[in-house]
Amino acid sequence: MKYKMNVLNVNRTIECKNGARIEEVLNEVSSELPYPVFLAKYDNAYRSLTHKIHHDGVLEFLDLRNQEAWLVYQTSLVLLFIKAVHDVLGNKVLVNVKNALNKGIFITITHRLNEEILGDIRNRMRELVDADVPIRKEHMTKDGAQKLALKMKQMETFDMLHNITNIDDIEIYSLQNETQIFYNSIVPSTGYLQLFDLRLFRNGLILQYPHPGDPSSIPEYEEQNQMYDAFSEATRWGQLTEINYVNELNRKIIFDELDDVFLMQEALHEKKISDIADMIKERKSRVVLICGPSSSGKTTFAKRLCIQLRVNGFKTLYMGTDDYYKEFSERVYDENGEPDLESIRAIDTDLFARNINDLLDGKTVDLPHFDFGKKGKVYGQRITKLENNQLIVIEGIHAMNDKLLENINEKEEFKIYISPFTPLAIDHHNRISATDARMLRRLVRDFKFRNCDAQETIRTWPKVRTSEDVNIFPYISKADIFFNSNCLYELAVLKKYAEPLLKRVSRNEPEYGEAQRMLSFLKYFDCIYDESRIPNNSILREFVGGSVIVK
Numbered sequence: 001m002k003y004k005m006n007v008l009n010v011n012r013t014i015e016c017k018n019g020a021r022i023e024e025v026l027n028e029v030s031s032e033l034p035y036p037v038f039l040a041k042y043d044n045a046y047r048s049l050t051h052k053i054h055h056d057g058v059l060e061f062l063d064l065r066n067q068e069a070w071l072v073y074q075t076s077l078v079l080l081f082i083k084a085v086h087d088v089l090g091n092k093v094l095v096n097v098k099n100a101l102n103k104g105i106f107i108t109i110t111h112r113l114n115e116e117i118l119g120d121i122r123n124r125m126r127e128l129v130d131a132d133v134p135i136r137k138e139h140m141t142k143d144g145a146q147k148l149a150l151k152m153k154q155m156e157t158f159d160m161l162h163n164i165t166n167i168d169d170i171e172i173y174s175l176q177n178e179t180q181i182f183y184n185s186i187v188p189s190t191g192y193l194q195l196f197d198l199r200l201f202r203n204g205l206i207l208q209y210p211h212p213g214d215p216s217s218i219p220e221y222e223e224q225n226q227m228y229d230a231f232s233e234a235t236r237w238g239q240l241t242e243i244n245y246v247n248e249l250n251r252k253i254i255f256d257e258l259d260d261v262f263l264m265q266e267a268l269h270e271k272k273i274s275d276i277a278d279m280i281k282e283r284k285s286r287v288v289l290i291c292g293p294s295s296s297g298k299t300t301f302a303k304r305l306c307i308q309l310r311v312n313g314f315k316t317l318y319m320g321t322d323d324y325y326k327e328f329s330e331r332v333y334d335e336n337g338e339p340d341l342e343s344i345r346a347i348d349t350d351l352f353a354r355n356i357n358d359l360l361d362g363k364t365v366d367l368p369h370f371d372f373g374k375k376g377k378v379y380g381q382r383i384t385k386l387e388n389n390q391l392i393v394i395e396g397i398h399a400m401n402d403k404l405l406e407n408i409n410e411k412e413e414f415k416i417y418i419s420p421f422t423p424l425a426i427d428h429h430n431r432i433s434a435t436d437a438r439m440l441r442r443l444v445r446d447f448k449f450r451n452c453d454a455q456e457t458i459r460t461w462p463k464v465r466t467s468e469d470v471n472i473f474p475y476i477s478k479a480d481i482f483f484n485s486n487c488l489y490e491l492a493v494l495k496k497y498a499e500p501l502l503k504r505v506s507r508n509e510p511e512y513g514e515a516q517r518m519l520s521f522l523k524y525f526d527c528i529y530d531e532s533r534i535p536n537n538s539i540l541r542e543f544v545g546g547s548v549i550v551k
Contacts, residue, residue, distance in 0.1 A: 003053055008060040009033055016053055023049040023188055026061060035063035035215040036194070038072045038187055044512040048072075048185040050137060064215035067462065068184075068517055071433070074105065075184040077196055077209055078429060079135070083178040084124035085109060088117070094153075097431050099231050099421070101206065103219045105431075106228070108204035118205060122198045128175070132191030136174040145170035145181055149427075157181060157427040160247035163254065166523055183430050183520070202228065213469055222477070230421050230482035237268050238423035243488045246426050246524050253492060253526040259533060265487050266535050273301070276416065276481055277308035280391070283480075285414035286360060287392045291399035291475070292418035293468045295441035297485040297539035301418050302395045303549045304537065314391050317359070317384060321396030321404070323368050324352045328375040342467035344403050353407035359386050360412060397467075400475040417479035420486035426524055435465070436521060437491060443518075444497040445543040454501040458511040487540045492528040497544060499527075 001018045005025050010032045014025055022040045026049060030037065040047050041060040046068055062069040082095050089111050098106040111117075140148070142161055149157035161167065172179060173186045187193065197208040197218055208218050238244045241264050243252065252258055280288060288305070292298050306316040324347050326332070334340040351368070358365045364385040368377035386392070398404050400415050420438060425431050439461055446452035476482075487493075499522060505515035534540060541547035 004056045005053065006058045008058060018054060019052050021049065021188075022047060022051050022053065022059065025053075025059060029061070033061060033063070035065070036192065037061040037063050037069075038076075038192060039066065039069040039185060041513050044507060044510055046185070046513040046517060048137070048188070050188050064210055065212045067212075067435070067465070068514065070212055072185050072187065073193070074209060075182050075430075076135070076187045077193055077207060078105070078107075079173055079175055079178070079180055079182065079186060080125055080128060080190060080193055080196075081107070081121070081198075081207055082180060082429065083128065083175045084121045085111075086178060087124050088120045094428065096204075096428050097425070098204070099423075099431060100434065101227055101231065102199075102201060102208075102224050103211065103222050104199075104206040104208035106201065106204055106231070107207055113200060113205060115200065118198050118200055125196065125198075128190045129193050130191075132189050133176060134189045135186050137186065138172050138174070140170045140172045142167055142170060145172065148172065148179065148181065152180075154181075154427050156245035156247050160245070160250065160426070160524060163247065163250055163526075164524065180429060181427070183426060183524075211469075212465075224477065226417075226479060226482050227421075227476070230484050231423070234421045234423040234484050234486065237265075237484075238488060240264065240268070241488055244423065244425070246424060246432075249424065249489060249492060250526040253528055258489065258528065261489055262533050262535065265489070266538055269485075269539065270304075272483060273304050273308050274311075276483065277305060277312050279481065280309065280414050281312045281314070283414055285391070285412060287356065287394065287408065287412045287414070289399040289405075289413055289415045290393070290395040290418060291397065291415070291472060291479070292485075293397075293438060293472050294464050295438040295445065295543070296418045296420060297441075297542055298395050298418055300537070300539045300542045300547065300549050301483060301485060302393055305416075306393055309391060309393075314389050315387055316391050316393045317386065319367070319392060319394045321347060321352070321394065321398050323370045323377070324348045325370045325377075327377065342397070342463075343471060344398050344401050347398055347404065349404050350407075352404060356392065356408055359384070359392060360409075362386065397471055400478050401471065402475070415479045416481055416483055417476045418483045418485050420490075421482075421484040422486045422488070424488060424491075432491075434486075436518070437486070440491065440494045440498050440518065440522075441543045443501060444494055447501055448497070448543075448545055454498075454505055454515060455509060455511045458505070458514045461514075485539050487538065489528060490540050491522070492525045493531055493534070493540060493544060495522045495525050495527045496529055496531075498522065 002015045005014050010029045014028055016025055026037055039062040043057045064070050078097055085093055094110045096108045146158050146161050173182055195210050195218055199206045211219050241261050243249045290298055290302050309316055326348050332340050332345045340346055355365050366379050367382035367384055369381050371378045420434055422432050422437055443454055443457045446457045502515040502519050505511050536546055536548045542550045
């Protein structure tokens with residue numbers, strides 16, 4: 001029996017036999033695709049390239065420009081790296097996958113590293129890639145997976161699987177004699193993993209890989225020391241609250257030991273905000289710039305910082321870069337002919353710089369308010385002059401962009417980058433992506449406050465991410481300080497709101513695959529149903545409601 005596969009990427013139908021792997025269809029069309037493929041959508045569901053075809057359907061092949069395919073590549077590289085480490089240094093060496101850093105993943109191992117050892121690991125990885133060794137996938141019962149976790153001495157995985165009741169089937173991946181549990185799909189063989197590199201960094205190393213903006217090359221290495229410090233601080237917060245892995249959070253939920261966690265988290269945030277306010281006072285900065293990607297909690301943070309600055313004796317003038325959008329007649333458009341409200345080209349940077357400099361010079365300024373209903377700026381509502389002890393606090397995605405600030409005295413500026421850096425991991429090898437955490441925040445907030453369903457949030461998220469790669473991430477090295485807006489318990493709270501929304505996405509909708517991926521991710525978290533004990537000035541309140549700051 002043969003089935004017909006409508007391959008969207010090449011806009012034609014290919015016949016394949018019953019039980020054929022998706023990889024076989026890929027081999028017929030790979031020369032027509034712009035980049036290597038690592039994952040597929042089969043009737044809107046994400047499927048590995050080893051998935052077998054048993055009915056007519058629609059196929060879409062996904063390269064690194066797709067978020068899930070990018071995660072598949074990273075996860076596959078981690079398995080390859082673990083195998084190479086154990087081949088070079090022995091099976092007793094433990095690999096800890098930490099976080100995204102320096103355009104790669106920061107990893108530590110329980111063995112002293114130097115350039116020679118790193119070279120041996122890199123060479124072994126390359127040998128395995130050149131040999132195109134098959135990677136085997138098998139399904140294991142929860143009991144079987146727990147026994148494997150015990151064998152690997154991964155007690156955090158054992159505990160999590162022991163306490164979760166909604167998991168009966170675990171995917172196990174083997175590369176020769178290396179067998180590990182992973183929660184993302186893996187490529188069929190090592191030959192798919194052509195692009196990677198290793199670099200020593202601090203007490204570990206950076207595993208580098210291509211990025212969605214250019215799937216055909218490894219990005220130029222960039223040492224992000226401030227981000228490293230932010231993640232190190234996040235790790236210390238996890239240690240203070242005794243929550244480093246998902247199983248430790250779940251245990252506190254099960255035994256109702258969350259009160260101290262809620263209070264400790266807010267105390268850590270408040271202390272950090274207070275420290276930043278003290279730094280601003282010490283530096284005598286008059287312009288505070290707050291920048292961060294979508295759903296970082298910029299608004300709550302900015303207003304809490306304003307309160308701390310008042311404690312330090314300062315008044316604040318709060319401004320947003322959105323008020324400096326160009327007039328409707330001056331609107332710029334993207335490559336698809338749609339209005340471009342994301343890039344710096346959409347901002348009247350000359351007016352912004354003129355207003356800020358006039359304020360700093362003691363002049364009275366008629367600050368604009370951009371009215372999206374009228375599609376233009378409105379004047380006469382904010383005629384303002386700075387007082388002697390008044391600072392300007394500016395929040396927006398372009399707040400650290402050189403083009404916005406090029407005509408403002410740098411000595412007046414204090415730049416803050418905010419993002420949720422979660423120290424929480426599922427286990428030693430499976431990290432939690434900060435991008436996924438932000439997407440869940442946005443999903444819940446969009447539904448509760450912007451009348452958007454999950455489909456709309458998922459559909460627009462790739463465009464949001466592309467904008468961040470262009471407009472935000474290139475400038476984060478300019479920050480004077482990083483603020484970690486993560487709440488260690490937040491995914492267990494967001495689950496209550498996000499799960500029903502994601503379950504409403506039907507199989508016939510393009511967003512189904514991403515919705516199912518997020519549901520699979522959330523199933524490892526127990527749910528916090530009672531959020532009444534979360535303080536009403538918490539950053540998390542910006543997304544779930546009940547905030548006294550963001551209304």
